[in-house]
Amino acid sequence: MAFLAALVWLGGLIWFATTVPQQVEDVATITDAIVVLTGGSERLDTGLSLLRQRLGAKLFVSGVYRGLDVNELLRLSRQKPDEVECCIVLGYAADNTQGNANETAAWIHNQGFHSLRLVTANYHMRRSLLEFHFAMPDVTIIPHPVFPDTVKQGQWWMWPGTAHLLASEYDKFLAAQIRHLLENPEDPS
DSSP: OHHHHHHHHHHHHHHHHHTSOOSOSOSSOOEEEEEEESSOHHHHHHHHHHHHTTSEEEEEEESOOTTOOHHHHHHHTTOOOTTTGGGEEEEOSOSSHHHHHHHHHHHHHHHTOOEEEEEEEHHHHHHHHHHHHHHOTTSEEEEEEEOOTTOOOTTGGGOHHHHHHHHHHHHHHHHHHHHHHHHOTTOOO
């Protein structure tokens, strides 16, 4: 029985690793907001670039450390405040992906928004989308993954750091799926 469970888990991990996004599918759709999940400078830089391209009216950064303000965030990311400073909102409540989704859902609904472009790492995107759809099933979410140089997608199993990261992310994805099924047994998604 344990062997079968391990085999099913391994098959799922292979599926998960091979379906990690390798490109941004939709680069043009304009959304009400751009949402960046903290955790890497590429994410914030991408979010700011998307805001400058006017692919969203506001940029919400979820999971920011308390005490950090917009000016400091822009300074740390080596960005000039120029025209984007007014359009950036920071969320301080989240400390995990489920928290990001809940914090963002409250902000999105408070703003009266109906769509968002979600910026996070490609390996984190599937679980983020799952949590965000749980938190706000009525909101259109456009995934906009970023691609960290440290994550080696090609032959990921040969890179111990990448293999561990993907296995950990897969386990968290499974846990989120199970939590959703337990909380919403009638929802087949």
